Amino acid sequence: MTSELPPALKAAIQGELAGASRRGLAERAAATSAAYRAGGTSASAIKAREDALAYALARLPATYAATAAVFAEARLRAPGFAPASLLDAGCGPGGASWAATAAWPSLADIAWFDASLPFLDLAQRLAEGQLQARTIRGDLTAGGFPRADLVVASYALAEIAPAGQGAVVDALWTACDGLLAVVEPGTPAGWARLMAARDRLTAAGAALLAPCPHARACPLEPPDWCHFSVRLPRSRDHRLAKGAEAPFEDEKYAYLLAARPQVGEPAVGRVLARPRVGKPGIELKLCGAEGVERRFVARRDKAGHAVARRLAWGDAI
Numbered sequence: 624m625t626s627e628l629p630p631a632l633k634a635a636i637q638g639e640l641a642g643a644s645r646r647g648l649a650e651r652a653a654a655t656s657a658a659y660r661a662g663g664t665s666a667s668a669i670k671a672r673e674d675a676l677a678y679a680l681a682r683l684p685a686t687y688a689a690t691a692a693v694f695a696e697a698r699l700r701a702p703g704f705a706p707a708s709l710l711d712a713g714c715g716p717g718g719a720s721w722a723a724t725a726a727w728p729s730l731a732d733i734a735w736f737d738a739s740l741p742f743l744d745l746a747q748r749l750a751e752g753q754l755q756a757r758t759i760r761g762d763l764t765a766g767g768f769p770r771a772d773l774v775v776a777s778y779a780l781a782e783i784a785p786a787g788q789g790a791v792v793d794a795l796w797t798a799c800d801g802l803l804a805v806v807e808p809g810t811p812a813g814w815a816r817l818m819a820a821r822d823r824l825t826a827a828g829a830a831l832l833a834p835c836p837h838a839r840a841c842p843l844e845p846p847d848w849c850h851f852s853v854r855l856p857r858s859r860d861h862r863l864a865k866g867a868e869a870p871f872e873d874e875k876y877a878y879l880l881a882a883r884p885q886v887g888e889p890a891v892g893r894v895l896a897r898p899r900v901g902k903p904g905i906e907l908k909l910c911g912a913e914g915v916e917r918r919f920v921a922r923r924d925k926a927g928h929a930v931a932r933r934l935a936w937g938d939a940i
């Protein structure tokens with residue numbers, strides 16, 4: 624799937640860039656990326672307005688695209704779900720909330736919870752005249768979340784010390800009246816965090832809507848891990864901020880959709896890797912009720928092949 628920022632958000636980011644030195648922002652973006660890559664958190668990487676802006680330029684398009692992909696899946700799994708309230712926990716500049724309101728126009732009450740003033744301020748400036756959200760400055764590990772139909776934590780769990788992650792997941796679930804979406808980088812570590820969250824959520828009675836087709840133990844064994852990919856276009860400023868040439872990037876993400884009973888249903892299976900298309904047929908890596916399997920669909924199986932040809936990495940079956 625391909626995902627692009629909404630025009631109003633793009634325009635708001637462009638507005639923030641007016642008068643800013645592109646070279647200065649590119650340097651900031653490189654410095655913040657290096658800080659994140661070195662295992663740092665936003666608290667150390669985002670000190671000032673310009674750092675938050677550099678994040679909006681370099682990372683927000685990708686985290687927006689990942690959350691948009693996750694919400695598109697949520698809509699398929701829970702077609703009747705029409706949330707009125709959203710808690711965006713660890714909201715940063717608010718990209719996940721933009722993706723959520725695009726997916727669910729029913730959202731009227733949005734709460735942004737974050738520890739970072741530069742991020743909260745930028746989120747408000749970007750949203751001016753478009754999204755209305757109340758800002759709560761707080762520590763995710765201290766809880767105190769407002770209840771919401773839809774609760775989202777996008778690329779936020781990664782920033783919580785491992786010993787505190789379980790309690791944050793519990794508190795997010797307690798605040799959730801409908802659907803909880805946890806999105807993480809598509810790395811083995813991101814997946815491991817989600818697997819720990821999965822155990823806690825199912826023990827607390829949550830129904831898993833995606834990506835898992837069942838709530839039994841995950842059949843994947845490290846070094847294998849479950850993750851997905853979304854392609855997004857890069858604007859000129861985005862390329863500049865990343866020091867990259869390609870006009871697009873592929874964001875790898877992992878996610879979990881957990882829900883209160885009756886909100887939705889999981890799919891019977893999911894495509895866990897890019898299908899391998901060859902002359903004799905298509906090889907699919909599938910997760911289903913029986914575990915993970917590699918299924919070969921021969922070209923001569925015309926009906927099966929026609930179905931397999933339309934399947935992409937991450938699709939439900």
Ligand SMILES: C[S@@+](CC[C@H](N)C(=O)[O-])C[C@H]1O[C@@H](n2cnc3c(N)ncnc32)[C@H](O)[C@@H]1O
Binds near residue numbers: 683715717718778782
């Ligand atoms: C990598 S950013 C992700 C931002 C946004 N959700 C996104 O997807 O682009 C992580 C966010 O979590 C927030 N955060 C990290 N640890 C936190 C904590 N203990 N309490 C509150 N916010 C925290 C950071 O300030 C930052 O805004």
